[in-house]
Amino acid sequence: MCGVAGIVRADPRRPVEEDRLLRMARALRHRGPDGFGLARDDGAGFVSARLAIFDLPGGWQPIEATPGGGLIVYNGEVYNHPELRGELSREGVGFSTTTDTEVVLRMLERDGLSALDRFNGQFAFGWWQPRERRLVLVRDRFGVRPLYWAQLADGTLAFGSEVCSLFASGLVDPAPDLLGIDEVFTLWGTRPPRTVFRGVQQLPPGGLLVWQNGHIVEQRSWWTSAPWTAPPQEHDLDSLLRDSVRLRLRADVPVGAYLSGGLDSSLISALAQETTGSRLRTFSVAFTNELYDERAYQEEVAAALGTSHHVVEAGSQEIADAFPDVVLHAETPMVRTAPVPLYLLAREVREQGITVVATGEGADELFWGYDLFKEVALRRLHAQDPTRAEELLNRLYPYLGAGAARRGPAWRQFILQTGAGDDPLSSHLTRVEATATVKAFYSDDVAAELAAADPLERLRSDLPAGFGELSALERASWLEVTTLLEPYLLATQGDRMAMAHGVEGRYPFLDHRVFAASVGLPPEQKLDGIENDKVALRRLADEVLPPSIARRPKQPYRAPEVEPFFAQGAPEWIEQLVSPEALERVGLWDPARVSGLLRRCRAGKATGIREGMAFVGILSTQLWHESFFGEDRRSFVPEDLGPRVSMDRMGHPATGATV
C-alpha cells in the first residue's frame, strides 16, 4: 500500500525534473511513511511513497521488469499474488522480490491487460512501457484505491494517488469545479471521472486509461459492477466470503480489524479470528454522545470473540479539532462529519503499531442492508397494503426521532410517494432531496451558474443499457455501489481517513467473487419482506456470532454534526471561517442565508439532519477552499529524505523486452 505519482511528457527529450517528483513524493508521504523511491526515464518520471506490507526489506518501488524495461508504481494489494507467482515461477519467470507489486508487473508483461482479470485485490497503478512510450493507468474493480490524473495542453499527463500530488508537481493549478461541488451536495461525492477540481479527473472504478506519446489512446472499463455481467460462481457465498477474509489477512505485518458493533464488521472479525486461530486485534470508535455510541455492542462482540480490543472515544472537541485535517486529507467538501472519527481511529491504530485493518464496507450495498432498500420494498407493498406499509415504515430511521423531521403522516407520504414514480433514480430521491438543503445556501451567482446543470440528469443519461431491466431493488443496489460506495464511503470516509495515517483498509465483502455471488442470490436471500435484511449474511453470522449481534438491526454509522462546532470550548477558527468576510472571499455561499443558519446553530436549534448537512457542507467547503485556493493554501516542498530507490534511465535504451 502506497502513494504513487508520475509525469509523462509527449516529448521524450523534455526531462521530468527531479524536483517535481520529490514534491509529489513528499505530498504523498502520509500514504507511504516508510520511505520513497523514484525513477526517471526519457520524458517520464515516477515516484512511490511506500507503506511496507509485503517484503519489508526488499519491496521498494518503482520496480522494473528488466533494466530500462517495463516499470510499475503500484498502490494496493493483489491478495492472490502467491498463486500467481507460483504459476509464473513454473514457467521459469524469476523474481527479485517477494512483493505482489513484482507479480503484478510480471503478469502484465506476460499477458498484457488481460492479466487484470486474474487480480483479486484493491490496487491502482501506473505501468510504463518505455519502448512504446506508453503509460497505462489502472484502478481496481470497486475503486478502493484512488487514482487521479490531469492532461496538459502539450500532451503531458500527470497522475497521482491524491490530487495534492498533481498540484505538488507544479504542472496543475488548483481550481474548483462547481459541477463537482454540486455533485457532492447531491450524492455526497463526485461521480468519476469528475472531481471537485477543474481539470483533474479520476479513473473510474474498474477503469483504465492508456496514454501514448502525448495522447490518450484508450479509456475504458476493464470490469463493471453492472449485475448482468457478474459470472455465476462455483462456490457458495459462505465459502467465498471465508476465502476472501483468508486472502485479506495475507501480509508480512500484523492485520487488525475495525469493529463497529454491527453485523458486517463483526462477521468479518469473527471470520478473521476463525481463519488465523490467533487473537485478533480489534478497534472501535465510541462516542461520548450516547445517541451515536455503539460501544456496548462492540464490547459484546470483542468479548464473545476474545479479541484484543481497543476503543477510541470521539467527543465534540476531538471532532472539531480534527475537522480541518480531515477535509485536507479528503480533498473535498462533505456533508457529514462521519469521516472524522474514522480519521481519529486510524491515528490510534497506527499508534498501536497496526498498519492493516479488515473492515465491513460493501455489505449493505451488496446485500441490501440500508433502510433505503426497505423504502423501495415498502413502496411496492404500499400499493397492495397501505396500512401494513405505513406500520412498517414507522420502524425505519429510528434516529429521526429527534429534531425537525418528525415521523408523522406527511413524512410517511413523502417517503412512500417521492420515489413511487417511474424515475430510474426513484430509490435515491429522498436522500437527494434531504441533501439538497445545502444548495439553498449557494450564493446567487453560484446558483445561477448551476441552474442549467442538473447532476441527476447527468446521472440518468449515464445509466447503462440494461439498467431498466433490473428490479427496483437491484437498481437501488447498483446506484448505491456507483454513487455512494466509491465516491463517499471508500474515498472520503475510507481510503483518505485511513491513509492519512498510513493505515490500509481491506474489504472482504468487496472481493469480486463475493460480489458475483451476491448478485446470483435470490432476492429474498438479501431482503426478505421488509425487515429481514442481509439474510444470507445473517445466516452465516448465526454460526459465528452471538444472536444479539447476528440479529441486530442496522444502526447507521453517524457522528454529531453541528454540536461539536458550537459546544463550549469550540475552536475560534470556526466562527472566523464562516464569517461574512470569509464567505464573501470564497464566494460560494450567501452570507445572509448562512448567518441565519449560524444563528440557529448557536442557539442549539439546528438539530435536524438537513441543517446538520447544510452546516457541515458549508464549513467543509470553506475549509477546502482555504486549503487549496486561499492565501494560506497548502504549499508543497520536496521530499527531504533520501530515496530508497533511485533509477536514472534517461538516455539508456531498454535492455529487456517489454510487452
Added chain:
Amino acid sequence: MTTEGHVDVRADVRQYVQENFLYMRPDVTLDDQDDLLDLGIIDSLGFVELVEEVQVRYGITVQDVDITEENFGSVDSIVRYVEGRRAAG
C-alpha cells in the same frame, strides 16, 4: 407560548416559518397569503416538517387527505386549517 385563538395561531405560525425557513430567504418579505412552495420558502421536505410541526404544535391529527397545498401552502391557509380542525373538535 399560548396558541389559543386566531391571532395567536397566526403569530405563532408566522414565527415558526420565519425561524425555521425564512432565514434561508432573507430577500423575501413574506405576506400571510404568499405561497410558501412557489416562493421557494419551503421545499418538499420543508413541507413535511411544516405539516408535522402543525400537528404537534396545535395538538391536531392531520389526515392524509388533508396534506395539501390548499391547507398548508401559506400562513393564511395553515391558520384556516388549524382553526377549522379545532372548531370541528
